[in-house]
Amino acid sequence: MRSLLKEPFVQFVVLGTLLFFGHGLWERHVAKSEYTINVDTAEMERQAAIFATENRRQPTDEDLQALLFAHVEEEVLVREALKLGLGDNDTIIRRRLAQKMRFLIEDTRNMERPDESDLRTWFDANKDQFIVPEMRGFSHIYLSPEKHGDQIDDVATSLLKQVSNDNWNTLGDPFMLNRSYEPIDQIALERLMGASFAKSVFDLIGEDWQGPIESAFGLHIVKLNAVKPEIQPSFEDARAKVEAVWSETTRRSANNKRLRELIDKYDIEVDE
Template sequence: MNLKKVPLLRDPLLHFALIGGLLFAIDGLFGGDADAEEIAITPSRIEHLAAVFERSWQRPPSDEEMQKLVDNFVREEVLYREALKLGLEADDTVIRRRLRLKMEFLARDLVDAVEPETEVLQKFYRDNGDRYQLPARVSFRQIYFNDDRRAEPEQDAEMALAALADGAEWATTGDSHLLPRQFTQASLEEVNKQLGTGFAEELLDQPRGQWVGPVHSEYGVHLVFVEEYTAQASADFASVQSQVLRDWQAQAHGDALESQYRQLRQGYRVRMDVDPGVRQLASAEPADEVAAR
């Protein structure tokens, strides 16, 4: 008899019914309880479901929508519990990682609940002073000479330098370009992004308050007038206190996670069954066993 010709056996509904029956039978084999388990729908659960809905839809749920939320929660809880009974979470990389993250979040929540004293943050600020440095800044003007358009850009720049000393207008000297003509309290990093690596450092060796040059960049030749240079300095604690708090919390998070792991790790002994040829690759701790196959 050709089973493929029997219409009933090709009915998808029958397939789903068979699958459902199989899952029910497996659940019975693995310890299904004759007494129904309780799923409690508490007021706090209702509030949580409604709050999640409102964050998504920017309005509270209607009575009908609230009922659907509860029904969906019950469905999810039933399937979740049954999946645990069947051991479906075992050896699932995604679930393992999510559970690890939840354990780590617990440690982070403990840190976030702590409000460190100002003295604690000040000590962290002093111990990590290199993190809270105000960058060096420079204010200057520049005149550009395009070495692709000029046969002797350096010579032209020197002639312009002499003209500036005689009172020539700097804003109309040089070639037109998209580069800024004037920088005000710009960090060295900002200057190098605009005019090329190393240009800002060239400015530091130039005298203040006069036109000098030529100075070379990745784009060509420049005359520069350095107005002001502010060296790198430590930021005042009050101005960076919020950043210090974030940095302190980040370090405390890491310390808490490591402490949590070390404490929990003491409750486990790891046995590594490895081949003798790769035994040295095993990262077992001294108290762990490394057994050769």
Template sequence: MMIGGLVFAADAALHPPPKDERVITVGKALRQSFIDNFDEDKARTPSDVELQKMIDSWVASEILYREGKALGVDRGDDMIRDRIAYKLQLLIFDQVRLPQPTEERLRAWFEQNRARFDEPERVGFYLTPATDAVEATRWLEDIVGGRESEELRDRTRAILARPVTSLGPAFGEKFRDALLALPQETWAKLESKEGWHVVRIDSRHPGEPAIFENVRDEILRLWRTDEARARAWEAVNRLKASYTVRMEP
């Protein structure tokens, strides 16, 4: 009986039961890795929507990997999972055939995605990061009084033609609103989500809406890219329908 038990144990170790290739498990550790890698500066954690997008992307990659292996695209190739998934992704994209869009459809897509073509409002400003509010106050007084030191000049950096839409994510909405409310070429002490700064607006350029005829070629190129990506995702989702995605608690 002991020998028989050892034989069965050895067989089980050498020939484990095959895994269900149609079940994809998204474990707690995997979800945590997405959260940890979302923001290297650890400024914030992803929202539920952002986390779900990362999970969906990983699940799609896992499906492409398994389907690619089933097709044998990994034969003679030692590459990692993402490399195999990428190979099948190229195969899927290669099979996408896009019709020529009508002028009406292209114009409608342009209006839905106008923000990608409009020239945004831009602002140029000087920014000097301070250790705290006290230092920012002292530096502001030195600048206004014409007593700025070499250290202060060295720490001041010029931010040129920055899109206004990028200020909120980078510095915080409160900082953005306060900065834009400043008279041009006036120094002030402002607090951002990064800390205190002494700032001065140097220039502002209003946004300019794009004209369809002037950017038609770029519109067509981006429409084709988006449409091909959407159709490729449809193909992945059709594959996904034959899998079970299990979320561990």
């Protein structure tokens, strides 16, 4: 018997038989695992916590049953969708996964506060970030192109001759935005009225009614009410903001470094 077991052919048959039965057992195990949904206590506690946050009360037994069914339903649909490859090359899913991975690699820990001398040195090298830009406050009279058509320039010229600080708010056409603005910087004004209008307002000199100035809405007669010049704050005045910007810049740099380390693990091949 021992000599028979030493024969290569017999060993091959025995090994093949063991592999056959072993593979069958493994397939049954995999199949069972594939169609088994294990809902543990931690998952139900998580679902209950979400329910309590959203509904501002603890879930009842009926609520827990509904949560369990919803979780099982979602898990079944996700598994079946993955089997069908529904997530392959889906832009929304890819972006969501990338977003979650980016969150995982980002450093959200509280960073150590910088040394005062280092922070001051960093401020000196990045002073331009903390400049408070020039700001201008103004009032304006609006003229609608739809209402005045080709006569709009003549109407504007006429308004300039009759406008005063007493009657200005009775002249012109209704306007969807404000007719007077507290001091505002040029970039903020661009967002409201367009780049051309903002530049023209910041080029104005004097406090008389001037114009017409064109915007995306139509023509405007404008009067400056206030001009606040650009300010370069000292380190002491900007101390809190400097540290906040330094922390965010340092954190972003560290996150980019970690992302670059991940990218460097891959060979990038681009078909020409």
